[in-house]
Amino acid sequence: MHRLAHILRLGLKELTSLRHDSVLLLFLFYAFSVAIYMPAAGSVIGVHNASVAVVDEDHSLISRKLTQALQPPEFQTATALPYDQIDQALDKGRYTFVINIPASFQTDLLAGRSPELQINVDATAMSQAFMGAGYIGRIFERELLDYANPGSTVERAPALLTNRALFNTNLEGGWFLAVIQIVNNITILAIILTGTALLREREHGTLDHLLVLPLTALEIMLAKIGSNALVVVLCTWVSLEVVVKGALGVPLAGSLGLFLAVTALYLFASTALGIFLATLARSTPQFGLLAIPVIIPMLLLSGGSTPVDSMPQWLQWVMQGSPSTHFVSLAAAILFRDAGVDVVWPDLLALGAIGLLFFSIALARFRRTLTS
Template identity: 75%
Template structure:
């Protein structure tokens, strides 16, 4: 047993040495855990931010001016005042996403209790801004109109919303962690798959076969070495980029998260080895990995909540390790969940990883025998 462990350790060192001399992969690692995390998290906002708006004030009343002034930064740009015949041109050119038209006698009809209507024209080609911005405008205008008429909305109960773990609803906090999850998935599959195929193309794998080594030892060496690299890069990215540059308060246990990451890498590296046994070259492996990686990223719950998907797809994605890793990442880092809370996902991730490893090992042995 001690000799087998020594073989696994030395083969892992060989993998690390090979990676150290691969300049392209090293640059990709640096990019994936720095720029590729910071830019989407800092620049991509899921809510309404700096939306362009314009006002057509046909009433010229105190309430119409008050409504125009209620659209403020950072959600909306200062509204541009337009005439009625400029509405179509402003929307057609894409200069304005929202154009609010306040009709004549709007204030008089409001004070008389006639429930007047105002028109909000929306450029729906900017889909996310249009969908959420309409709700923003409705809530802002309702608040202003109730305050102006000194009325309160007739509701049977008062709803008090409290946002936990992210009180200001900063989308960048979530995006930074999800980018790390996505990059870990990509790199775990690509690093192990390309390492195996590179050895096959260069003839290194044939040299290993004449040594007293087994397929299990070769696989375990690739798993621990690549997992070590990705775990270290993940820790540095969390500390320097997510916590440092983005200012995200990560309240959970870092050792627990890194341990879960290592378990996730066990599953993904096994999947990468399995895909490499199906491909005959690195370009073919890349084409084969695309339809595997993209569904893992898009349907894991990081991009779209699982609850929004069809039930059959939710059940199917429970067999993907990325689904459980997204849940574990947000639970540990944001909600400070302990093992007593997240153990079902840890057990599911371990089971999926073991299944992937055994399938990849059987396929790897078959290719070596051939």
């Protein structure tokens, strides 16, 4: 009971210290509101509102059909462009795609001479250029087949594929990005909050005051982990309700309570990592330099930015030792696929084991720094 009382009082001290730290409070607000809403609302995955110009030298029915097939929201309304302005328009970046339909295109098509048209792409617009060229190719192929054999598309197809998206039927990329942003921000805050809190106490001499009290290293660590985890879990819940579900309109299919419980377990591991890094550093700037090469791989190689399956086999095995890899997998399974404990228990077990390992190493290192 005495240990629980000590942990509770130390936790209240941590919360009081955070309440008076206006910079960290501002960063918390930004990380769970603006930093989530802006990337998710402004992200464009795929082709959207791409600018197109058409050089129509044929002026035929099929050339008009091809021009009219490029429609919003993927493409802007196609603009007519003279042939001698193609290079100038592309050099100035006025259009991402310039399509040149040559003269006698329809005549050659009907005569079976396999005519060609030209698609000029401004490859500097990397986000849309290559995907847009594929879009235009498929749209034109569909229109040409329909023109050559009206109404016989189904008969010609050897198989008819029907795609149905069970979640996110409109394939909104921002929905997935919003959750990944929360996961990334939790990782950053879990390490930074605990590390800076420990270093701030050391720099201000507060840690020396704690040493003369009847407290153990375990009690100090649990208080720091518990208080910071409480703050981050609360911010995560508010962000999911207000920003993700409210402002962005993402219909989360899974259990919010289970996800918050998993978040608390993940914070147990990541905050212990933050304390371990803080014991290696002697100042806050040094801690920042140590945290960067740890946080960046955790964010980029956890599966949120790049699928784990696409990485080299050795790197996949290495990243299984990172708690962020399992947290990303758990977040996607719970929030998007409504998975329960019976489905995600392997990742839960791995996350708990990694957390215990990190906590044990951090506790041993923390005890050594207190006595040295």
